[in-house]
Amino acid sequence: MTTLHERIRGLLSNATQAALIAGVLPQALTPREISLERPRQASHGDMATNLCFAMAKAAGKNPRALADAFAPIVREVDTLGWIQAVEVAGPGFLNLRLSDAAWQASVTDVLDAAGEFGLGNAGAQERVLLEFVSANPTGPMHVGHGRGAVLGDTLARVMRAAGYDVTTEYYINNVGNQVGKLGESVWCWLREPQKRAAALAIWQNGDPVPFPDGFPNGFPEDGYRGAYIGQCAQDLADVGISAPDIQWSDDAAWLAADPASITGRADNRTITVRAWQRQLDRIRDDLGKLDIRFDNWFSERRLHGLDPDTRDAVHDVTKRLLGADWAYEDEGQAPDDEDAVVAGKAIFFRGTSENLPKPFRDGKDRVIIRGDGRPTYFAADIAYHDHKLARGFDHLINVLGADHHGYVSRLKGVIHALGDLRRQEGDINAARWTGDRLEVLLVQMVALLRDGKPVPMGKRSGEFVTLRDVIDEVTTSEPTSGRDAVRFLFLMRKADAQLDFDLEVARRTSMDNPVYYVQYGHARLCSILDRAEKEGRLPALAARPSALALDDERALALAIADYPEVIVRAARAREPHQVAYYLTDLARAFNGYYSRNKHDARVIGEDDATTHARLQLVRALKQVFGNGLRLLGVSAPERMTTLPETDPEV
């Protein structure tokens, strides 16, 4: 695939070589090094480059003088006649006006490449591990998880399109206190079938069950109280699992249980495993509704040696850190809880070490192994990220909720320390363990609104709005509409800005709902093509659109040529929202073109040459919308069904 931008960059690169020989420039530039912009103002041409600014210092001339000398050379090397005019403007810009043949070629570029239009290799197949969601399997996904999920999944798609070798991964947090609490909560409900039945009946009506009266005896104060826990217990009971043990033992989450065994006597451990597995299944379902699938599901249990054929990497790496003096044993500060017995000395990671580069330094040394010997979440994360790099990835990206940002420098520090550790151990690959291999994208919160008013989301009350609820609520007559709206609207903000998600707007079928607007554009293009086909007016797929002449058409042809550039930019910046914005802009441009010309210059008209050229443009636009929407995981309908208008006055 060759793109318009590549051709122009190539041309300018040739010109810099010619200029070098002519003594005008001190050096030549490769196409990659040439920045090419699309000026907003039409008077500034179709494309502009500021390369004379960049070269001015080395040339010892001012940019304007350089541009004056360079412009004629550009004209000279343009033997194929792509450029109609080269103009020196402002303090040294080079404004290019493209010839008709040049901008028209972008239409054929799209039709030639079809579904592959926009794919490139800017990422040079760099191996990237992209970890996202990784929500604890202790409950349903909420809206915030959904945003991270959509961002991560779309980023993977965009980066792949830009030529990165991306592997997506979900880290299953299936070890530790939270999972233990889940197991214990489910275990309690399993033990009291009558109370469970009663509670489920109340929950069915949407009412909360009072705590502790409506709950089983001995239900932990800090247990999970949502209705889904009771339902989870019921589901386990339905497949014949009971809770025979009289006592709950807190070690249930820490000890091995074979997740594969389906039958047999259920003890605390297998109940815990079953419980998180079931929650994980629901998470998988929710993600499926958004068309999100992972390459890997990485179990934390394997890092502790709890899964079959795994060893305890957590304690292993801890030992090595101790040996290299990156960790130390200490009393540290006792837990706040006065009843707690400090069993022994805890092990701390030297996150504050002077040997760490400042950006990777923590404010405090953190515990990795508790006084009682149990590892913290942080310890597992150390082993996990060591494992990630050991698998050979060049680059790691983690998508995290913004409330985890305190974690970032700590984790980078760990990777740096692991690099140092490996150097000490004589590992020839040690150089790959550096803090800057890890990149963390922080996703800000989602505020749910309904018609402009905030939807209350009290996590404490146990009645927070789940992702599933939101998808269901914004689903209209089209089965994919919920997914489409959620995905697109989550991408309408960059990750580090808070996002307002209005349930009412998401259902709306007008311009203030961007997903509808873009899909409408696509459907409209389809209907034009349908019409043309019925009338037998469709040109050959390879037909040259040489009869395109309107300014609107030039603008549209140039706009579709931007698509591959947008993908590269979005991938490099890790900002999928740029693609969403591009598509809404393109939809606006097309709808404007259509409406402005519906009387005087309709697509399907008298003249065959013009009709054919416009149909080629329509085809190309449809292709770009299709490719772009697929990249975002949003459907591109051929027609839009009408949503019955709900009458507010009734």
Added chain:
RNA sequence: GCGCCUGUAGCUCAGCUGGAUAGAGCAUCGGACUUCGAAUCCGCAGGUCGCAGGUUCGAAUCCUGCCGGGCGCGCCA
């Protein structure tokens, strides 16, 4: 207190990583359907880019200091 994010039109936000006269959508107002989708389009109006310095040909963008908003700083995850 320390650290991260953020501050752009009345509202919600873009702004191509330093480029030319800062742009969209809502909302207000005024226009446009006999045709391939009016679920659309066109126009008017709206700005000290939080404030003050600095860096340079050039700053909404980079550096410093204030001010306002959000979030983190656990032997939780």
